[in-house]
Amino acid sequence: MEKETFTFERIVELLESKGKKQEKLHKNAALIRDKIVSKNVYFRGIIEFSNFCKNDCFYCGIRKSNNHVKRYSITKKEIIDCVNFCNNANYGSIVLQSGEIRTKQFIDFVEDVVFEIKKRYPKIGITLCVGEQDKETYERFFKAGAHRYLLRIESSDQEHYERLHPKDMSFTNRKKCLQNLKDIGYQVGTGVMIGSPFQKIENLAKDLLFFKEIDIDMVGMGPYVPCSDAPIDNSDFNLEKNLNLSLNMIAVLRLMMPDINIASTTALQALNPLGRELGLKAGANVIMPIVTPTKYRKDYQLYKDKPCIEESSEDCKNCIIKRIESTGMIPCFGEWGDSKHFFKRKNGDIS
Ligand code: 5AD
Numbered sequence: 001m002e003k004e005t006f007t008f009e010r011i012v013e014l015l016e017s018k019g020k021k022q023e024k025l026h027k028n029a030a031l032i033r034d035k036i037v038s039k040n041v042y043f044r045g046i047i048e049f050s051n052f053c054k055n056d057c058f059y060c061g062i063r064k065s066n067n068h069v070k071r072y073s074i075t076k077k078e079i080i081d082c083v084n085f086c087n088n089a090n091y092g093s094i095v096l097q098s099g100e101i102r103t104k105q106f107i108d109f110v111e112d113v114v115f116e117i118k119k120r121y122p123k124i125g126i127t128l129c130v131g132e133q134d135k136e137t138y139e140r141f142f143k144a145g146a147h148r149y150l151l152r153i154e155s156s157d158q159e160h161y162e163r164l165h166p167k168d169m170s171f172t173n174r175k176k177c178l179q180n181l182k183d184i185g186y187q188v189g190t191g192v193m194i195g196s197p198f199q200k201i202e203n204l205a206k207d208l209l210f211f212k213e214i215d216i217d218m219v220g221m222g223p224y225v226p227c228s229d230a231p232i233d234n235s236d237f238n239l240e241k242n243l244n245l246s247l248n249m250i251a252v253l254r255l256m257m258p259d260i261n262i263a264s265t266t267a268l269q270a271l272n273p274l275g276r277e278l279g280l281k282a283g284a285n286v287i288m289p290i291v292t293p294t295k296y297r298k299d300y301q302l303y304k305d306k307p308c309i310e311e312s313s314e315d316c317k318n319c320i321i322k323r324i325e326s327t328g329m330i331p332c333f334g335e336w337g338d339s340k341h342f343f344k345r346k347n348g349d350i351s
Helices: 008-015 019-037 076-089 104-120 135-144 158-164 171-184 201-213 239-256 266-271 275-281 313-326 340-346
Strands: 040-050 093-098 125-129 148-150 187-190 218-220 261-264 330-332
Touching: 008 201, 008 239, 019 239, 040 076, 040 313, 076 093, 076 104, 076 313, 093 104, 093 148, 104 125, 104 135, 135 171, 148 218, 158 171, 171 187, 201 239, 239 261, 239 266, 239 275, 261 275, 266 275, 275 313, 313 330
Parallel strands: 040 093, 040 330, 093 125, 125 148, 148 187, 187 218, 218 261
Antiparallel strands: none
16 A cells, blocks of 8 residues: 655645544554554553642643642552552553652652562553653653653644643743653653644644654543633533544544554543544554542542543453453453554664
């Protein structure tokens, strides 16, 4: 098959696909996914271990100035219990996610926890998602045993980024962090919110080109969903549009970067009960079941109507397996499911 060139104009056209065209787009992306990275769906049990955050992102439910959130940090012992659950469930990897904190205490804690997990469960892959940190901190986490890192750019357009974030957050620094993570040797993931305020379809096309340009290994992107008490204007929010655009983004990205890992995110399920299945059918190959202890889940609502907050980790496991199987894909246990792209990148294979 002839390789298609994804120009800006072509990407916009594909992102706008509806009806039969959209069906064809998703089918093609799923076929490419099956061929290049297989029908396997890899698990990353996500532990939302703290909702303290120094940032005040205008769209986020756990932003610093939201006084309606009860702040929590779960203990090392509780984290290890979550990892133990993942180990018994045979999830190949875990994700440790929290709000962004840069204190010495927080950094020491994360390093220690990663080290302890690696010691007790050497077979489990560890992904971190704890925001912007110094290069030296990223190095410490890497040495302790984390090998993948997620840091969403949120928008690849500086002007748009600045409308979503307060002045003390720097677009340039965020990009620098992504580069530092790559230089250290992490498998690096990024992503954006789809349908966020002020965003145009052209922004999304640029986001996809940005992922390609920085040669990213993994992408997690989901629909924007308004959060409670938002200081941002949500009057343009359109559920159906955001859902369709999110699925089209996954599909187009799969065609553009066939060998990367793409997550079918929980936020898709906030907009449609079958949202995560639709994400898999559009070309995703990673799923992130929540394993945060149930009692904390309601306090980690980045957006309204987040699914799975009343469920236990066992419920989520059983539910997610059924969801994966319903798409004809294969739940893949006990494997890290690393990004194929990462290894090609490491070996200098640029094909
Ligand atoms: N809707 C959708 N996603 C959100 N996030 C934060 N707030 C929202 C929201 N209102 C996403 C951000 C962040 C990730 C952890 O959660 O993209 O990087």
